[in-house]
Amino acid sequence: MYSYRDVAAGVADGQWQSGFQHYVCEGYKVYAPHWLFSEEYYGIFNPELTASVFRAEGFANGYDHYLSGGECDYRSGSFFFDPAVFSYFSLRASCPARGGSKVEAGSCYSLFLDGAYGRADACRVSWYFDPVWYLKHYPDIHDLIQKGEYDSSLHHYLTTGQYNGYSPQASFSEEFYRKEYPDVAACVAAGQFRSGYEHFLVAGAAEGRVPAPGVSLAQYTSLAPVRADIESGLFRDPYSHWMASEEKQDPRFCSDDLVETEARLALRQLAKGLTAEAARKPLDFTCSGTPAVSVIMVVYNQFSLTMKGLASLRDNFSGNIELIVIDSCSGDEVSRLNRYVSGAKIVHLRYNAGFLLSCNMALEFVTADAVLYLNNDTILGPGAISAALNRLQSDPRIGAVGGKIIRTNGLLQEAGSIIWRDGATFGYLRDQDPNCPEANFVRDVDYCSGAFLLAPTALVKSMGGFDRSYCPAYFEEVDFCVRLIRKGYRVVYDPSVIIEHFEFASSASSESLALMQRNRRIFVARQSEFLRNQLPAHAGNAVLARSRRGDGPRVLYIEDRIPLRNLGSGYVRSNEIVRSLARSGCAVTVFPVNVHYHSLGRIYGDFPDTVEVLYNRSEVGFDAFLEERVGSFDAVWIGRTHNLARILPILNKNSRYLPAKGFVLDSEAVVSPRLLMRDRVLGLDQRREQMEDMLRAEFDCAYYCQQIVAVTEQEAGFIRQAGHRNVSILGHALQTRPTAATFAQRSGLLFVGAIIDEYSPNLDSLLWFMKEVMPRLRQRLGNEIRLTAVGSRTRGVDLRGLREFDGIDIVEGVESLEEIYNLHRVFVAPTRFAGGIPYKVHESASYGLPVVASDVLIGQLGWTAGHDTLSGGAPDAETFAAAVTELYRNEAVWTQVRDEALRRVKADCDPEQFDVSVREILEAACR
Template identity: 65%
Template sequence: MQRDDVTFSGPAVFEWQEGEARRIPVWLRFDEPWYVATYPDVKRDLSAGIGANALGHYRAVGQRRGYAPNRWFDEGWYRSVHPDVTESVADGEMRSGFQHYVQKGYRSHSPHWLFSESFYRTHEPDLTGTVLRAAGLANGYDHYLSEGEGGFRSGSLFFDPAVFGDFVARQSEADFSAFRWFIDNKNGDADRFRASWYFDPVWYLGRYPDVRNLIEDGSFSCALHHYLTAGEAAGYSPQAAFSEEFYRERYPDVGACVAAGQFRSGYDHFLAAGAFEGRQPSPDIALVEYAARPMVRADVGSGIFRDPFAHWVAAQERHEVGSADGALDEAHSKMMFCREAAGLLVEAGRRKLDFSYSGVPTVSVIMVLYNQFPLTLMALASLRDCFPGALELIIIDSGSRDETRRLEDYVSGATIRHLDHNASFLLSCNMALEMVSADVVLYLNNDVKLAPGAVQNALDRLTSDPKIGAVGGKIIRTNGRLQEAGSIIWRDGSAYGYLRDADPNCPEANFVRDVDYCSGAFLMVSTALAKTLGGFDEAYAPAYFEESDFCVRIIQNGYRVVYDPFVVIEHLEFGSSCSNSSQALMQRNRRIFVSKQAEFLRGQYPAHAGNAILARSRPTNGLRILFIEDRIPLRSLGSGYVRSNDIVRSMAHQGCAVTVFPVDAHYHSLSRVYGDFPDTVEVLFDRSAEDMDRFLEERAGAFDLVWIGRTHNLARLLPVLHKNSRYLPGTEFILDTEAVISPRLLLRDKVLRLDEQATPKSLDVALREEFECAYFCQKVVAVTDREAEFIQRAGHQNVVVLGHSLQARPTEKGFSDRKDLLFVGAIVDAESPNLDSLIWFGREVMPKVRAELGNEVRLTVVGSRSRKVDLSCLNEFEGLDIVGEVEDLEPFYDTRRVFIAPTRFAGGIPYKIHESASFGLPVVASDLLIAQLGWTDGEDIVSGGAPDAGVFADAVIRLYRDEIFWRHIREGALKRLGEDCAPDRFDAAVTAVLEDARQ
């Protein structure tokens, strides 16, 4: 297609075209066959002499009639969603919406109801303006269509080529482009198969039969076309899993947002925010509970699914949801466990399990056997695989009559004693204890299977503190549910396996704590302590309650019994005994236990499920703290979450029992969540503000102190805290402001010139409004002395200051080994100071820097971002590389030469500058941030003005070129960091706040 074939005369000149060889975007090409087939009157008009050909017809009359030139552009939709376009066509400024799109709309407007330019550019961050121009592409849509009409990329939430292609491929083996196939709707496939997990055409047409008639008469091309252009606005629901009516009624704030035009519908809100906040999409779907499942969190966290809702819909479609709790039938699972054990017998006959060792063993393992040969071999195989070190295996065969009598043929290097009678579990254990030579002894059942690392993890825990006397683990039954996560001894002497039948991955089961006792199925003990206590009390022979009594005696001798969830054991419950006889023995030995341990039992909680939370942990001297934040404070999130994470770490280090509670639901893999916190911290990853009411009632009396991060969270939760104050008797409340927002917002309005017509609010009024809720707390924490003054101005004198904790760790590379600029910061919303500063820097400063230093200089942007934020505006700036969130920032700090912080409005204290300084990367920052830090221009940081584009560019250029100056700033920043952010100073400040709360 030559230039004079371009549909429109006038300024249809594209900036990306250079020289005479002009590339024509796919969406600009006139498609004559499609045009003639789509609009039946074209043939008639051509026969009547209207237009020399189809293109001439389009130019002459097609535009005025609202026809589209090709399948890639929807003229009617384009005009309907862009009122300014409709107006310009009506005024005669433009002949059609397509002309508008060609001349200027292509930069920002979406051309089709199934493609969003902003969505595509935001979700494909590699498609920067530089990349597109280098490829001669006009915009994101040009790229999308040029890459095999979409390939496996997605240009809309409602079209996922992998989903649609999967459904269609089941019906046809033909190779096809999913996007074109869907638009053309061959064989009606667009109404037969899902194009994404967010819309169900079959359900939609069944629910709204009138839509089918509209499709048949040509008003709409398919069900999704109707929903996105008419149905959504009319309050239609998109699929069975989401009820528009229910959602708006359940959440009145959503209806208000829709009425105000902030969202097109309740579903629009749900997809943008509700699905991530854990809101309920329909009466029958408890999304928060489903999202808490480990596999769901892992799939969402890794990006396989965008959100838990899509995961749920996909699971329903594939029939993978299963039972309500996901549990297997236990009788069946036990049978399968035994069959697995039997299946190992062939290998066992050919290859002995070798427990030989030399020197002093690390652990002595005691196992008592009575028949159950296949189970024994499986337990020993898992033990050998679990721990490669020196194990002294001591086996007492207590009168077995099966193949156990020939165990030496299957196991070497073990001490095996065969008895001619059943000497009982307890007496056999005590017999074996006399043979132990290692410093550590492990009591182990023969009806278990150990997870990798179980023995080493228990050993590490036992030796981590000389006051730990015994360690037990998380015991999972064969049906995949918990047997216990540590155990409770009630006042009446009865025992309770904490969290029995719960999901092993639930947050309550996955933090380390002191407990009353742990099951003897896996119990690791100091050998010296075990022998001092004389092993198990023989009054409990043959078995049951001996480990309860044993653990109580360990505690009475001043030692700790610790539950470690990273010690995982699968257990065939009652696999080595008859359950009926076991129950009888339990009742007898309970009476003995009550008699022997009466004094200990008087200090225990009464037997009631409601006391389980209080009884699950042994009392310690540390405070019990409920730590509330916007979300689980992972360090990679930035935006104050690193500081919150450091506070939690400091609390845990001081022996506090910390429970982390997020106000908003977000989804990360469990490995990521637990890898970011001390193992003694309870991280309630499956909760949100909607659960707070019930949570406080369940945890009545469980907390000494509630630490609330961010003032808006206190304001939001205040009604719930008032209502449930009776469940928090004597509890102290601390508000950690993290940042004072009022000065930032006033400065933002001034910088961006917002509300110029409105009378500006005074700072004092804004501060009073911001901290109106602070009266509820005994202490208010500020991040700087400057912000403490703001809080005092608002009328609250009970303020303390707690800054950042950072250890200097400068990277090795020197000045000459580095290049380029670095920006690190989270972008949480469209009004984020970080987004504003990047736009300002990219537009005003970066061109000046590159003009002086050369176009090879680039800026790398690293940091987490909300999926709701459109970053496509950054793609147009030359020299910007948007990386997104990364786990390890050190490689970036080690290779870049200058860090920039061009913030124009902000509150709090800039952690990113402290972090950059800690890695030894000098910073150019705005005067606003320098004032927040209290640092000195030219000594430990370089000023970029208020910021001012010229000043900032000059500062970057000087620091980039002047090695002596660079080294001076680097050393000065490292020194200042040591003064301001020393970890021991931070810990002392946290300690002071907590000690003040104790009084």
């Protein structure tokens, strides 16, 4: 009754004998029965358990289902009780009842409440609350529990503590969080959140906010396995993942760097262990036909490492390799390398010629069109040589290709390298995580390490190989790359070319240091003209110096989130804009305002490899980011008006770090008319503001931008009505690719669209369609007719109301829609309120699946009902059902609408015109 004061009042005045009586009679429909169970939570995170399922199985509600066996399969009714966590810690706790056996999943909740596994405060039951710390930090609570006022520390926190500023565990400080984030403190004061911790769990963790002093999750959340675990649903957020790794001391996520000397020793021992096998099965480099690449490897002793490097080379590339090995008078088994390697050109010198002269000597044996300089202490990542060859062949202006070099401790040696004005060199991102976004996009650089350097043979020979002035080694590849650049060629860093480097040769002896200094002086003297245009040596210049300036502008692209194509909701169009900018030669950096967690494979597979995708950034660090990237951008393209409004204070504050002009606001969708339309459709209270006032308020921030983008002429008119004349129009880019199935081979209805929140137009349209239209269609087409609803859903959005209907199949997480479009006969778009332009209609038409759409969407598209699509009215249930029936039954009409829509998509969504429009918008903003 503490939580429901109306119930307490009812008991007090005699309306109910107890809170339990109220719950049994009325409360079970909407009220939570226990401080550790939420009916809403149970429904949202178990969406298959709908009211119809409960009725069919005889359960009153979710709690009835949970207590009657729903505990099985590790279900939960609260963020603060995780059966898997309870089971894990209960086995470790000192408790006679456990008997050394695993806790049954179906009994966790009951066992915890009954105290069968010892005191409830003995161990964790979720990653979000630490009872041991809580009682130690707030010792007075122990006495309250002893008096029977609370069952446990968690009971105290959830019913009292969180309302009074208590912290739940050491890694979250309620006091710090509210002080650090005044906006959160204001929300708590206004009653929007019960505590700062509730805000952190609902939004703050995803936004990248800091939970306590010294607890920064930024680097941790960039780890590939962490992001993959969150996307797969193993963990709700990076905070719970971090807590789990800390508690379990999981070595996969250990924050301590691996000691490199130990790693080198381990690799050396592994290499030695392969020696016996090398004698039994010699490596075969016999080249039958024209070689795809000639590999030059200079060797001096280190037999076991050499064999490991050669084995990696042979396994890495199935094509013809012309292997040329120069042995600089080795004294170990390398001198008998012919016993272990066949088909290679192996030259044994009687003296140590050094790296440079040996490489130049090997050039005379090279016959392939491309030559690869490869250290013997390297291990190649999957497909490294193929990726490097593909990059080299992609542009005749490319003179050299290098890759991402990772040291034996798992950290970067370099991701491309920098040459400073004074002739010093710098391996970009040395000692950083190889998965960091800054290391994972293709760019032109000053030079790449000679540990792996691929170049066109004719070009290398025309330059005479490495300059002999740098004998025996050091600065030879630096000078070589500079000479390439001065000839007009590109030196390209490609992160898909991954090399693990033992770095044995990189000793720091006094002799080598003296040689480096001597060769640096030679380099400065020879390349002074080039060096005077380089940046001064300073760590703050690394971001500017990491890429050589290309022909196109450098664009910062800001969106709600990383715009993955399968998210829908305008993100397909955003993704296409990024692709278009990249196609036009722009250096694009994608910055998300909000943090969302997707696997790195999913992220990088959705963008051109030349785009820098800052998946680990958010608005929380935007201020520092702009200072860090001072002078890095020529233009800023901002997706969605609310994002500009949100970051405008930061842009103003940091304007000295940004270009004076070149700002583009891409509205994506004008919100004001959609809100008015929604209020009218849903019968909500009508807003007092007039349309013009709402538009002016919505675009009040747009003054900051030199160019504003609308998706249709209709929406451009709204923006002009708000007082802005600098408006361009940019729709969608789509290729028509009609699916092959015939009319007779298809069946069923299809809907595609993302559901981002409970007010989503897509959710509203589906609910309306299933309630009003589907019963009419079943009367006309039979009960076997079904609707497949496909799309992404924001975690936490409740779809139970939609799942209640018969005849609907909800499909989430589809990577490719082509086969789904090929199976269905009619696409339905029953949208009742919307803004922007409906990509889902364009996409469906491009796949050759004809559409029945509401007049709202037809108006936005500018299409003609009865030709490009059939009209479902405003929508109107009877009109919509009749149109679907006509299109579903009449093959002639179906074919005619399909063909007309394909022609319309070709005209409206021409990719070439899309690229032209993007370039014109950017040029207008920068003019």
